[in-house]
Amino acid sequence: MLAGTVRPVTNRSAELFTRAKQVIPGGVNSPVRAFSSVGGEPLFIREASGAILTDADGRDYVDYVGSWGPMILGHAHPAVVQAVQEAAARGTSYGAPTEGEVELAELIAELVPSMEVSRLVSSGTEATMAAIRLARGVTQRDLVVKCIGGYHGGADYLLVRAGSGAATLGAPDSAGVPSAIAETTRLVPYNDLEAVSALFRDQGDKIAAVIVEPVAGNMGCVPPNERWLAGLRTLTSDAGALLVFDEVMTGFRVALGGAQERYGVQPDLTCLGKIVGGGLPVGAYGGRREIMDHVAPVGPVYQAGTLSGNPLAVAAGLTTLRILREPGTYDRLEAIAAQVEDAAREALSGASFPWTVQRVGAMLTVFFHSGSESGSVRERSGSTDSRSVRGWDDADRCDRDRFARWHQSLLAHGVYWPPSQFEAAFVSLAHDGSALARTAEAMRAAM
Numbered sequence: 001m002l003a004g005t006v007r008p009v010t011n012r013s014a015e016l017f018t019r020a021k022q023v024i025p026g027g028v029n030s031p032v033r034a035f036s037s038v039g040g041e042p043l044f045i046r047e048a049s050g051a052i053l054t055d056a057d058g059r060d061y062v063d064y065v066g067s068w069g070p071m072i073l074g075h076a077h078p079a080v081v082q083a084v085q086e087a088a089a090r091g092t093s094y095g096a097p098t099e100g101e102v103e104l105a106e107l108i109a110e111l112v113p114s115m116e117v118s119r120l121v122s123s124g125t126e127a128t129m130a131a132i133r134l135a136r137g138v139t140q141r142d143l144v145v146k147c148i149g150g151y152h153g154g155a156d157y158l159l160v161r162a163g164s165g166a167a168t169l170g171a172p173d174s175a176g177v178p179s180a181i182a183e184t185t186r187l188v189p190y191n192d193l194e195a196v197s198a199l200f201r202d203q204g205d206k207i208a209a210v211i212v213e214p215v216a217g218n219m220g221c222v223p224p225n226e227r228w229l230a231g232l233r234t235l236t237s238d239a240g241a242l243l244v245f246d247e248v249m250t251g252f253r254v255a256l257g258g259a260q261e262r263y264g265v266q267p268d269l270t271c272l273g274k275i276v277g278g279g280l281p282v283g284a285y286g287g288r289r290e291i292m293d294h295v296a297p298v299g300p301v302y303q304a305g306t307l308s309g310n311p312l313a314v315a316a317g318l319t320t321l322r323i324l325r326e327p328g329t330y331d332r333l334e335a336i337a338a339q340v341e342d343a344a345r346e347a348l349s350g351a352s353f354p355w356t357v358q359r360v361g362a363m364l365t366v367f368f369h370s371g372s373e374s375g376s377v378r379e380r381s382g383s384t385d386s387r388s389v390r391g392w393d394d395a396d397r398c399d400r401d402r403f404a405r406w407h408q409s410l411l412a413h414g415v416y417w418p419p420s421q422f423e424a425a426f427v428s429l430a431h432d433g434s435a436l437a438r439t440a441e442a443m444r445a446a447m
């Protein structure tokens with residue numbers, strides 16, 4: 001049913017939220033879902049298909065959260081649903097190796113050649129935790145470098161000046177992280193190669209790894225400037241530190257081979273999540289054999305997981321990646337995402353307030369801020385934007401209240417945009433003409 005259709009005034013989401021807050025912290029199982037930075041209360045979702053979510057009251061929305069990235073094929077893709085159903089009928093978990101895990105590791109190595117050897121885990125957080133432990137084990141060094149506004153999941157030493165939900169809540173440093181742990185983390189601004197270079201001059205022999213989102217998505221979508229990734233590659237190689245690409249969000253999203261394919265820079269380790277599980281819990285980390293042979297049971301770096309390589313999750317991930325590697329897929333995805341960007345730019349073109357739209361492939365953010373003079377190149381058109389959001393300092397100057405009002409208006413007009421200025425919106429292959437038309441109309445109405 002189209003958004004805004006007159007229906008009995010029920011508010012099942014509100015009723016469920018009231019109940020949820022009695023038994024779940026903040027009523028949600030992940031903070032950013034709480035809508036706390038955009039006002040109002042979260043919608044409880046009953047079902048989804050293609051690009052459309054249906055809430056507990058039966059209202060439909062064009063979905064740009066996409067489960068925060070995994071649903072690149074669209075929701076309830078028939079082939080994925082069938083694969084999961086067939087896997088479930090054979091048992092849901094064995095705690096023993098399966099053929100599917102071998103096939104998925106082989107496919108990951110084919111699509112992301114730097115991941116010659118990989119280990120499956122159950123979330124992006126586990127993948128980044130394991131990658132950092134591995135880098136520390138391989139280098140026998142302790143320090144980890146991350147970007148201000150970078151988000152890599154919930155590991156203590158990575159929840160320092162974090163983005164995503166931490167930034168959304170205005171709590172980039174989590175309580176409960178011992179100072180001794182936080183002190184092993186060094187912070188640099190995203191896209192600031194001089195800052196990283198100075199850090200390496202000063203402490204390079206103590207740095208185990210640099211972990212970076214090759215396209216930042218957790219301060220909003222911030223592309224790497226032209227020197228950033230190659231510069232990090234050189235600095236880490238020269239210092240004997242490992243370069244870790246956190247491609248949990250960018251993997252299979254900005255290109256079939258992820259950001260490392262798009263920008264032509266190979267890391268030592270890559271972390272995957274989201275799309276690799278097709279909407280079920282899968283993460284992965286991997287790299288060259290000489291590094292991965294340090295992982296137990298081959299080497300001394302321990303990492304384990306009861307549900308790692310779960311057969312249902314592997315079935316969903318395998319099916320998803322096999323569909324994504326079909327010829328022409330990313331051309332279609334680029335065309336769809338470009339239409340979403342164009343709709344936003346057209347709707348905002350007459351705005352009296354500063355704004356900028358930044359997109360890389362099928363992830364984008366509308367920033368309610370003019371950005372900074374940077375001369376950066378806009379990913380899609382190749383034209384030079386006189387202003388852009390280059391890192392956290394720029395993103396942090398966004399008008400959060402204006403974003404909140406814009407988000408609320410989109411929601412009222414049937415478009416479900418990520419409920420945070422510091423998140424990326426995700427486009428799927430299922431965002432068809434009807435969804436795009438509804439999106440353009442809602443964006444015009446939001447002005």
Ligand code: KE4
Pocket residue numbers: 030031032033068123124125126128151152153154164165213217218246247248249273274423424
């Ligand atoms: P998970 O543990 O949530 O599967 O992955 C953590 C993670 C690691 N690295 C990157 C680049 C990520 O974006 C994430 C998780 N992304 C957020 C949204 N930006 C997940 C949404 C949430 O926290 O509810």
